[in-house]
Amino acid sequence: MKELQRHLIAVVFRYVLALVFVAAALLKWxxxxxxxxxxxxxxxxxxxxxxxxxxxxxxxxxxxxxxxxAGLAAGTALFVLALFSGAIVADMLGKHPLPCGCFGAAWxxxxxxxxxxxxxxxxxxxDIIFILLAAGLLIFAQKPPNxxxxxxxxxxxxxxxxxxx
Numbered sequence: 001m002k003e004l005q006r007h008l009i010a011v012v013f014r015y016v017l018a019l020v021f022v023a024a025a026l027l028k029w030x031x032x033x034x035x036x037x038x039x040x041x042x043x044x045x046x047x048x049x050x051x052x053x054x055x056x057x058x059x060x061x062x063x064x065x066x067x068x069x070a071g072l073a074a075g076t077a078l079f080v081l082a083l084f085s086g087a088i089v090a091d092m093l094g095k096h097p098l099p100c101g102c103f104g105a106a107w108x109x110x111x112x113x114x115x116x117x118x119x120x121x122x123x124x125x126x127d128i129i130f131i132l133l134a135a136g137l138l139i140f141a142q143k144p145p146n147x148x149x150x151x152x153x154x155x156x157x158x159x160x161x162x163x164x165x
Contacts, residue, residue: 018064025057
């Protein structure tokens, strides 16, 4: 695979993950204490933790968009998504699971136990897809063994494109 293609894949993965984190943060921002979700329960029990999650998601999204140390940002996203997935699994194993509230209370309107379990399963599947995306970013963001990055395919001194390539 040409290095430029590899770099473009990494850029797309970074932007998709960044949008996921920013969207999740903004949707929670407008109703951070909704207690009918797992996130809302946590935010109500400790508002500082609730706001820290929102801030962390926003910062991680901005970091991914920036492209600075993309491999480390991808690893951090992978870790955060694994934590979120673990929380979903732990809640699914409980007697009375709550909707996750990962994307705010508006996405967690159904409260029947079957609907909640179904929603949590979908949330877990979604997180697995995002984990794979972060792992792919981690792979594609790495420099090739010869140390040459995508800049070697650009004319010397040429400006980067609007995508940051």
